[in-house]
Amino acid sequence: MAPKAKKVKAxxxxxxxxxxxxxxxxxxxxxSMESIGHPEIFPLVFTxxxxxxxxxxxEEDVTEEQPHKxxxxxxxxxxxxxxxxxxxxxxxxxIVMEYPGEELLIVYDKEFKYGQNFYLVGTxxxxxxxxxxxxxxxxxxxxxxxxxxxxxxxxxxxxxWVSLGSEKEIEEESVRESTVRATFKISRERRLFGAPIEFxxxxxxxVKDGYIECTAYPDxxxxxxxxxxxxxxxxxxxxxDNHTQTQWKFPRNAAVQYVPREFSEEERETxxxxxxxxxxxxxxxxxxxxxxxxNEIMNVFIDDxxxxxxxxxxxxxxxxxxLKEYQSFTDLHNIKEKTITCVCWHPTIYGLIAVSIAERLSxxxxxxxxxxxxxxxxxxxxxxxxxxxxxxxxxxxxxxIFCFRFCPSNPNIIAGGCINGQIVLWDISAHTDRIVNIxxxxxxxxxxVLKPIFLVExxxxxxxxxxxxxxxxxxxxxxxxxxxxxxxxxxxxxxxxMGHVFENRSGxxxxxxxxxxxxxxYFWDIRPTRPPPVPTDKKKEDxxxxxxxxxxxxxxLDLSWRPxxxxxxxxxxxxxxxxxxxxxxxxxxxxxxxxxxxxxxQKAQIAGEDPYHNLEYGLSKTLKPVEDFNTMFFVGTExxxxxxTDWRMERDHDTGRLVSKxxxxxYLVHDGSIHxxxxxxxxxxxxLTIGGWNVAIWKEGVxxxxxxxxxxxxxxxxxxxxxxxxxxxxxxxxxxxYIDIWDLxxxxxxxxxxxxxxxxxxxxxxPWMASSKQxxxxxxxxxxxxxxxxxxxxxxxxxxxxxxxxxxxxxREVNHLRYAEKRKEIRDKEKEEIELxxxxxxxxxxxxxxEQIEAELKLSYSEFLELEKEILGRLGMTPDSDKMxxxxxxxxx
Numbered sequence: 008m009a010p011k012a013k014k015v016k017a018x019x020x021x022x023x024x025x026x027x028x029x030x031x032x033x034x035x036x037x038x039s040m041e042s043i044g045h046p047e048i049f050p051l052v053f054t055x056x057x058x059x060x061x062x063x064x065x066e067e068d069v070t071e072e073q074p075h076k077x078x079x080x081x082x083x084x085x086x087x088x089x090x091x092x093x094x095x096x097x098x099x100x101x102i103v104m105e106y107p108g109e110e111l112l113i114v115y116d117k118e119f120k121y122g123q124n125f126y127l128v129g130t131x132x133x134x135x136x137x138x139x140x141x142x143x144x145x146x147x148x149x150x151x152x153x154x155x156x157x158x159x160x161x162x163x164x165x166x167x168w169v170s171l172g173s174e175k176e177i178e179e180e181s182v183r184e185s186t187v188r189a190t191f192k193i194s195r196e197r198r199l200f201g202a203p204i205e206f207x208x209x210x211x212x213x214v215k216d217g218y219i220e221c222t223a224y225p226d227x228x229x230x231x232x233x234x235x236x237x238x239x240x241x242x243x244x245x246x247x248d249n250h251t252q253t254q255w256k257f258p259r260n261a262a263v264q265y266v267p268r269e270f271s272e273e274e275r276e277t278x279x280x281x282x283x284x285x286x287x288x289x290x291x292x293x294x295x296x297x298x299x300x301x302n303e304i305m306n307v308f309i310d311d312x313x314x315x316x317x318x319x320x321x322x323x324x325x326x327x328x329x330l331k332e333y334q335s336f337t338d339l340h341n342i343k344e345k346t347i348t349c350v351c352w353h354p355t356i357y358g359l360i361a362v363s364i365a366e367r368l369s370x371x372x373x374x375x376x377x378x379x380x381x382x383x384x385x386x387x388x389x390x391x392x393x394x395x396x397x398x399x400x401x402x403x404x405x406x407x408i409f410c411f412r413f414c415p416s417n418p419n420i421i422a423g424g425c426i427n428g429q430i431v432l433w434d435i436s437a438h439t440d441r442i443v444n445i446x447x448x449x450x451x452x453x454x455x456v457l458k459p460i461f462l463v464e465x466x467x468x469x470x471x472x473x474x475x476x477x478x479x480x481x482x483x484x485x486x487x488x489x490x491x492x493x494x495x496x497x498x499x500x501x502x503x504x505m506g507h508v509f510e511n512r513s514g515x516x517x518x519x520x521x522x523x524x525x526x527x528x529y530f531w532d533i534r535p536t537r538p539p540p541v542p543t544d545k546k547k548e549d550x551x552x553x554x555x556x557x558x559x560x561x562x563x564l565d566l567s568w569r570p571x572x573x574x575x576x577x578x579x580x581x582x583x584x585x586x587x588x589x590x591x592x593x594x595x596x597x598x599x600x601x602x603x604x605x606x607x608x609q610k611a612q613i614a615g616e617d618p619y620h621n622l623e624y625g626l627s628k629t630l631k632p633v634e635d636f637n638t639m640f641f642v643g644t645e646x647x648x649x650x651x652t653d654w655r656m657e658r659d660h661d662t663g664r665l666v667s668k669x670x671x672x673x674y675l676v677h678d679g680s681i682h683x684x685x686x687x688x689x690x691x692x693x694x695l696t697i698g699g700w701n702v703a704i705w706k707e708g709v710x711x712x713x714x715x716x717x718x719x720x721x722x723x724x725x726x727x728x729x730x731x732x733x734x735x736x737x738x739x740x741x742x743x744x745y746i747d748i749w750d751l752x753x754x755x756x757x758x759x760x761x762x763x764x765x766x767x768x769x770x771x772x773x774p775w776m777a778s779s780k781q782x783x784x785x786x787x788x789x790x791x792x793x794x795x796x797x798x799x800x801x802x803x804x805x806x807x808x809x810x811x812x813x814x815x816x817x818x819r820e821v822n823h824l825r826y827a828e829k830r831k832e833i834r835d836k837e838k839e840e841i842e843l844x845x846x847x848x849x850x851x852x853x854x855x856x857x858e859q860i861e862a863e864l865k866l867s868y869s870e871f872l873e874l875e876k877e878i879l880g881r882l883g884m885t886p887d888s889d890k891m892x893x894x895x896x897x898x899x900x
Contacts, residue, residue: 039380040121042733047133049099050116050123057095060086065115065124074115075138080106092475102129106846112137178834330746330796333783334363336390337792338398340732347787348409352761354418358392359399359442360775361786363406363423384473387411387423387433390793399442401473404431409489416498416516420560424490424521428532430480430568434558435751438472476790478561480531484569488522495519497594500633502530505665506655508638509630518571519591526584529570530654535563537715562659574654581893584672586645589684593637604883610876639671641694641705643681649674649696649705672710676703679720683727689734697727697739703748706817714817715755720747728772730798731782733805734813738784740769746786748802753811774798 040048058064065075086094096103103111112128114137119893128134159577270278278284301307338810345364347885353359364386368376384408389400404425419436435442498516500508511517522528576585642650652670659666679699686695692707700720703713726740735751747758764786771787782798806812 024677033480042127043122044815047103048121049127049129050121051095051099051113051127052123053095053125057086061113063113063115063125065117067236068408069115071115071117074117076113079112079114080109081112098881099129102127102742107125107131108134136552138258171700179900188580190547236387249608279489321821325364326641328760328801330748330764330784330798332794333664333797334392334795335792336360336795338388341384341386341398341401342631342791345791346789347770347791350771350773350785350787350793351411352415352773352785353442354413354415356443357501357777359389359793360391360793361387361402361411361413361421362391363408363788364791365409365426368483371861385425387421391442392795395629398436399439399472402433402435403475405429410491410493412493412495412519415495415517416514422493422495424486424493424518424523426489427482428488428490428523428525429482429483430490430493430519430521431476432478432533432561432564433474434560435474435479437558438474441472475557477558478564478568480564480568481860483565486521486525486527488523488525490521490523492589493519493521494590494592496530496592496729500636501532501630502654504656506530506572506638506653508633508636508778512635520590522587522590523590524573524586528574528576528585528587528590528642530572530574530653531568531570531789533561533564533568572654572656574652574656576650576652576667576670585642585648585650585673586679587642587650588645589643591641591684591686593640621793628635630866635786639707641684641696641707643677643684643698645698647675647677647681647698648685649676649681649703649744651707672757674817676713676716678866679723679786685729687728687729687734688731690814690817695727695729695737697724700724702727702739704817706821709821709824711828714820714824715751718756726769726772728774728784730802731774731776731801734810735805736802737775738772740772740786741767744769744788746772751816752806752809764788765790765792766797803815 038045039051053061053063058068061076061078061082063067063078069076080103083096086097087100091097093309106129108131112134113125114128116124116126128137134900177365177726185457190624206339228514230549259888289374331438342364344367346367347362348365351361353361366373366376366383367379373380384401385404387402387404387408389402391399402421402423403435406427406429407425407426408423411421414422415419419434419439421433422433423433425431494635495516496502496518498514499511501511502508517534518530518532520528521532576587577583578585620633638653638655639651640650640654644650650670651672652667655668656665657668658664677696677698679703681694681696683697685695687695694705694707696703696705700723701714703716710713720741722743722745724739724742725742728738730736730738733750737749739747744767745763746769748760748762749758753759765788767789769786769788772784773783774784782803784796784798786794786796788794
């Protein structure tokens with residue numbers, strides 16, 4: 008019996024080990040395709056190692072034509088024991104352990120039909136159906152198709168109605184009155200029955216609720232869509248025969264007095280001395296005086312209805328005064344660890360905006376990561392409202408771009424300033440059709456279907472197009488540090504090397520200005536300085552072929568472009584120079600207006616196909632000078648100074664070289680670097696400067712100081728811009744992601760309202776007028792996101808007299824500054840006179856003679872004796888004049 012008991016015990020141990028193994032396999036439930044009707048299929052992911060172990064490598068061991076692979080059950084169990092949870096068969100180990108056969112079928116799923124690259128067949132029946140597909144089913148289907156069914160009509164047979172519970176649902180959903188209705192009995196007195204009714208006119212405004220105005224408004228839910236119709240028109244006008252009968256009136260005798268009748272002197276005296284005239288004047292004098300006072304107080308000719316409408320539009324609902332986010336753009340592939348440095352709307356294409364991006368690195372971090380930065384492209388991205396996912400164009404540059412501008416006469420030409428001091432030019436004329444005819448993600452509306460990321464096919468049509476630059480300025484003759492601002496000059500004038508202004512006959516903007524923190528301001532000309540050379544017979548080896556994807560518009564400037572004017576802003580009393588960050592010229596306000604497409608097309612036709620090669624350089628032809636042109640401009644420096652200077656050059660008397668003129672005025676108002684110097688779109692002489700923690704508004708020609716200077720903000724200002732339609736409004740961005748909206752008609756000492764836009768610093772603000780009824784503001788943040796905000800009605804539509812009102816405000820501030828300066832001069836003169844008077848008195852004291860001193864002492868001593876005599880008389884004592892101090896007698900002697 009003992010051995011049997013031992014066998015039973017050993018058998019029990021083996022059974023418990025098997026139970027543990029099966030319970031271990033049952034931990035993970037396999038994933039099947041039972042939800043789509045295939046419970047026998049289990050998707051699997053085979054790694055490269057698993058493919059090598061079981062010889063099922065794609066396109067080598069298994070292909071799309073032969074996707075089947077039989078693997079022994081023992082090999083799979085051995086792989087589960089060796090690699091345990093790392094094995095790719097771990098999710099289906101329960102299926103493998105319970106599989107009845109010896110070989111399992113693995114199928115290669117190239118099209119990812121079931122979500123993975125392989126799938127396991129879990130039953131023998133399904134394996135046989137896959138390896139040997141049945142042929143009988145196809146035969147029976149063909150037989151069924153050949154068989155023609157004959158339809159036999161069967162009349163319907165009435166059946167008794169059987170309740171399925173629908174009447175209960177109807178009773179539950181039915182509405183019944185739960186409250187008892189209140190009844191009222193209305194009656195009138197008996198004596199009023201049959202009484203006559205009298206109707207009378209009365210004013211609706213005199214009775215409460217007597218007049219209710221139902222104004223018409225557009226209902227967006229009921230908008231009639233206009234459809235195309237075929238309508239015939241008659242070109243010939245309709246002819247009509249009309250006749251009139253003139254009314255005959257009897258003749259009259261009329262007379263016209265053409266000589267004035269005047270009173271004689273006797274009649275005048277009689278009428279002036281008459282009592283009736285005096286009585287009349289006494290009776291009406293009071294009313295006439297009141298009327299004259301009213302005319303002085305208010306304008307009697309004002310239209311009250313227009314003023315009422317103006318107040319309604321100006322001071323509307325406060326909920327409609329906030330910026331609303333319309334759209335946002337973020338490129339997850341190109342804006343990682345980058346920030347937006349500059350934003351520009353396309354001058355002619357609706358909803359197209361360009362942004363430049365740069366690395367978010369300090370100077371030390373940029374030097375350390377120089378090797379990595381050389382491998383990454385520096386781009387300008389073009390975004391469109393029609394496709395907010397993919398950039399339409401990507402302009403490549405050798406270094407990060409910190410400022411760029413569209414050419415005002417040809418928007419296809421773009422100039423940008425790099426961090427290394429070079430200027431880059433692009434020509435996107437070849438890609439105009441792509442950015443004009445932008446389509447969305449799809450023309451037809453499709454239902455969104457969620458797919459795994461490996462099933463999503465890339466859209467080849469939406470690949471962004473990279474555009475290479477045409478020309479780069481010379482490194483030796485350009486800026487040495489980062490270019491902070493760039494401006495195109497207007498197309499109606501040009502400059503020579505002395506800075507004098509001449510007429511631009513070509514009508515094309517061909518010059519631009521840049522400033523850099525290397526203490527210089529440069530003026531550039533994009534025209535060739537010399538005529539193109541005459542082609543000669545050369546060898547093919549000497550000719551440099553230009554790649555097909557680079558336009559040859561500015562090939563004559565590439566790596567040889569140098570400035571024509573170099574301006575240096577020297578500090579007075581020091582050998583150091585100012586570091587300009589922003590500049591503002593007289594014609595800068597013209598760039599804010601929307602360009603007319605027809606005007607630009609006409610200029611392009613006049614210029615020809617290649618206008619920049621056909622232009623003659625200004626030095627090689629006789630130019631007509633422009634008289635009385637203002638060559639002064641504003642400059643904002645890195646130290647917070649505002650400088651007013653001239654761009655014309657002058658010759659040094661000692662060396663004969665061209666040197667810059669000294670600044671006319673300079674003011675230290677801002678406590679940080681200035682990042683905004685901008686002229687008002689409505690007043691060419693009003694300039695807005697933003698820097699550090701405050702804002703200032705200046706007027707050209709007023710040297711006393713700023714018209715408006717705000718107090719220091721809690722957070723540093725980082726960006727700003729004038730409103731394009733309201734003269735009294737401008738926007739200021741801060742480092743905490745808030746925007747201060749200033750309205751000078753509402754408040755002049757603080758912002759009218761503040762609104763949060765993002766969680767990080769705002770780097771750029773650029774408004775844009777899409778139409779007369781819609782305006783947008785592009786706001787860029789430090790993390791590389793571009794927010795498109797819709798400007799509300801109250802901030803985009805000015806009142807009727809806003810331009811004159813704001814102009815009067817600036818004039819009052821100018822008068823206040825001049826008055827304060829005059830008062831200061833008067834106070835200084837008074838102070839000087841007081842100081843001179845005090846000095847004169849001191850001089851008089853020191854210039855007294857001995858006789859004058861003795862006379863003053865005698866006078867003071869006599870006054871003392873009289874006082875002493877008076878005091879002794881009150882005390883009843885008689886003073887003895889002989890008892891005088893001998894010392895004083897000696898002093899008098």
